[in-house]
Amino acid sequence: MIDLLVAGGGPAGLATAVHAALAGMEAVVVEPRDAPVDKACGEGLMPTGLAALRAMGVHPQGRPLRGIRYLSPAHRAQADFDVGPGLGVRRTALHAVLHRRAEELGVRIVRGRIDRVSQDHAGVRAAGMRGRWLVAADGLGSPLRAALGLDVPDTRPRRYGLRRHYRVAPWTDFVEVHWAPGGEAYVTPVGDGLVGVAVLSSQRLSFDAHLARFPALRARLSGPPDGKVRGAGPLRRRARARVAGRVLLVGDAAGYTDALTGEGVSLAVLSARAMVGCLLAGRPQAYEAAWRRLSRRHRLLTEGLLWATRVPGGARAIVPAAQRLPAVFRTAVNLLA
Numbered sequence: 227m228i229d230l231l232v233a234g235g236g237p238a239g240l241a242t243a244v245h246a247a248l249a250g251m252e253a254v255v256v257e258p259r260d261a262p263v264d265k266a267c268g269e270g271l272m273p274t275g276l277a278a279l280r281a282m283g284v285h286p287q288g289r290p291l292r293g294i295r296y297l298s299p300a301h302r303a304q305a306d307f308d309v310g311p312g313l314g315v316r317r318t319a320l321h322a323v324l325h326r327r328a329e330e331l332g333v334r335i336v337r338g339r340i341d342r343v344s345q346d347h348a349g350v351r352a353a354g355m356r357g358r359w360l361v362a363a364d365g366l367g368s369p370l371r372a373a374l375g376l377d378v379p380d381t382r383p384r385r386y387g388l389r390r391h392y393r394v395a396p397w398t399d400f401v402e403v404h405w406a407p408g409g410e411a412y413v414t415p416v417g418d419g420l421v422g423v424a425v426l427s428s429q430r431l432s433f434d435a436h437l438a439r440f441p442a443l444r445a446r447l448s449g450p451p452d453g454k455v456r457g458a459g460p461l462r463r464r465a466r467a468r469v470a471g472r473v474l475l476v477g478d479a480a481g482y483t484d485a486l487t488g489e490g491v492s493l494a495v496l497s498a499r500a501m502v503g504c505l506l507a508g509r510p511q512a513y514e515a516a517w518r519r520l521s522r523r524h525r526l527l528t529e530g531l532l533w534a535t536r537v538p539g540g541a542r543a544i545v546p547a548a549q550r551l552p553a554v555f556r557t558a559v560n561l562l563a
Contacts, residue, residue, distance in 0.1 A: 227349055228254050230505075231357035233340035233370055236263060238477025238494035239363030240324040240333075244282050245502040247331035255328065256353050258339045262321040266389040266458035268488050269422045270401045270414045271313045271320075272563045275492025278499065284327045288315030289415040294559045295400035296545045299442070303548035304400055305556035307563045314401070314416040316391075320491070341369035345472045359505060360473045363494075366463055368479035376475070378464035383536070386459030387485050388433045389424040394449030396421050401488065406439040407541050410486065413443065420452060426461075426485055461485055468517045469510055474501055480517060483528045487562050496520050523561050 230246045232239045235257025243253040257263075270291055271279070279286065291312035295304035328335065336353075343352040343360055350360040362370035371377055396415030404411040409427030416422050423443070425436040433455045437444050465481040468474060475481075477494040500516040534540040548555040 228252050228355060228357040229359070230254070231256065231340070231350065231352055231355060231360045232363055233352065233360065234363035234365060234477075234479070235259070235261070235325070235335060236265070236363060236365065236477065237320060237324055237491050238479070238498060239361065240321070240328050241282070241495045242361050242363060242476055242498040242501065243328050243333040244284070244324070244331060245499050247328070247333050248282065249502055249506055251502070251505075253333050254355065254357070255333060255335045256338045256340050257335060258337060261325040262318040264318050264321075264456060266387050266424065266456040267317045267490070268389070268401070268412050268414055268424045268485055269314055269317055269416050270412075270488050271315060272489050272492045273307050273309045273312045274563060275489065275495050276313050278492070278495045282327065282495075284323055286313065286315045286320050286323045288313045288319065289396060289417060290399060291401055291414070292399040293401075295398065295402045296548050296555075297402055297404045298406070298542070298545040301545040301549045303545060303552065303555050305552070305559040308560050309563060312401075312563065314414045314422070316416050316420075316422075340364070342373050343370065343473060350472045358472070359510070361501070362473055362475045362479045363477045364479050366458065366461070366478045366482060368463075368475070370473065371465055371475060371479050374470045374473060376465045376467060376470060378466055380462055380464050382462065383428045384460035385426055385428050385462065385484055386430060386457060387424055387426050387461060388436065388455055388457045389422060390433055390455045391416070391420055391422050391452040392447045392449050393419055393452050394421055394447060395419055397446060404440045404443050405541055405545050408439065409436060411437065411440045411443055412488070419449075423447065424485070468514050472510075474510065474513055476501055483525050484532055486531055487524060487528045489524050489562055493521055493524060527558060527562060
């Protein structure tokens, strides 16, 4: 019997498999797409997530990130990461190095899709295989989360993300967040001649229509677009629990607040490590509390910022407030980093 079946071979699923293999468990990843897999993503790794990847033997290449900078037409605020730099890295580059590390450790990666599972007191059956445990790492729209009855409806405004790369020399070593009523634009340097631009909004517009709200940013994007626009959403997803018998949820499948504060990959890697630790200790139910503890700061700070954007005039006030209160802004950035 396989120790761990993993549904989904994105960063969360591969990180889970790598942690399992490092702990001496047999892991099989079931993924329908060829590697490397791309998706809409801000592509900035926070320092803690980068350190967790390196501890797994995963060393992505990219552009060092000094901190976070907030910008509006008349104001700016910035804060360095106290614990060292983060990393701007192409999603495909991150996926490729995780995939390679999993294969080095003997993880079997098979083509397929898991959208249903049967389980009993001793194990699970999915994709024609039998395992002791199954990890649902199948993304925002997780079919397994839905099949297990763990989806929680959410009536708050839906937000969506779009991302495009531009062939232009990076002008900053910060992740820049440009604020405007109706949405935000995120700039992440990911190579010597490449930046990623992501926009988040509750309005369903084209990428260019969103970018028109940020004329100063648009003027900097003098180079040609590189690749197509990728989208994701709705972003907010809620789950009743992270553990359902012998199935455990990790990454976006476990629940997601918003991409606004940019810790998705870091939380996925840290949660995967915690999950494997709970399984090794024979305490799978402890993973729920571990996930809540790891994600608490992210959830509280992100929900606070989202609330501010929904208050009339709130989006316009965020950057001036951060500029007037630099110590508070620095503390918030480093709580997330």
